[in-house]
Amino acid sequence: MDSILTSTAQGAKEMTEKMTRKHYKVDVIVKNRTVATPSHGVWDMRGKQFHTGVEIKMWAIACFATQRQCREEILKGFTDQLRKISKDAGMPIQGQPCFCKYAQGADSVEPMFRHLKNTYSGLQLIIVILPGKTPVYAQAPDTQAQ
Numbered sequence: 001m002d003s004i005l006t007s008t009a010q011g012a013k014e015m016t017e018k019m020t021r022k023h024y025k026v027d028v029i030v031k032n033r034t035v036a037t038p039s040h041g042v043w044d045m046r047g048k049q050f051h052t053g054v055e056i057k058m059w060a061i062a063c064f065a066t067q068r069q070c071r072e073e074i075l076k077g078f079t080d081q082l083r084k085i086s087k088d089a090g091m092p093i094q095g096q097p098c099f100c101k102y103a104q105g106a107d108s109v110e111p112m113f114r115h116l117k118n119t120y121s122g123l124q125l126i127i128v129i130l131p132g133k134t135p136v137y138a139q140a141p142d143t144q145a146q
Contacts (some may be wrong), residue, residue, distance in 0.1 A: 031090070045089055053091030058122045060099035062112050065131040067102055075100070075129070082127070093125070 030036055030048040037043075061079065063070055079097065086093045098120055103112050116123055 049088075049090040051090075053089065054124070056086070056091065056093040056124050057095070058120060059093060059097050059125040059127065060116055060120065060123060061097045061101075061127045061129065062116070063100070063102045063129040064104065064109070065102075065129055066104065069131055070129055078129075079127075097127070098123070 030045075031051050033051070034048065036045060036048060061075070063075065083093045099116060101112070103109075113126070116126060
């Protein structure tokens with residue numbers, strides 16, 4: 001798996017704005033040889049395009065918020081907006097996720113990631129939607145599907 005994105009479940013627009021990468025200090029080279037450096041695990045990619053973006057063909061969503069906190073129509077709006085933004089940035093996310101499930105509790109984080117790794121061998125991206133600063137919030141960034 002190439003990356004894990006995390007977000008809070010507070011509406012599609014806010015979720016897009018709060019997308020962060022696991023707090024790695026990795027620079028991203030964008031077109032015109034410009035470098036985007038993360039601040040607190042977040043790259044500001046507004047108005048930038050990836051130099052050589054990869055096409056995401058197999059991706060998944062793991063939603064640890066309840067269906068009441070993150071309704072399906074909000075989740076759909078979020079994924080639609082994510083696909084549009086990623087295409088505009090030169091890293092298109094194609095089609096629908098191969099997996100999109102709700103789960104609850106910190107004890108379900110590792111089993112879900114393990115299931116994703118074992119079931120979807122070509123998985124490139126997992127979008128993790130979190131309900132805020134809960135035990136799941138602490139567990140998800142530290143979990144590696146081994």
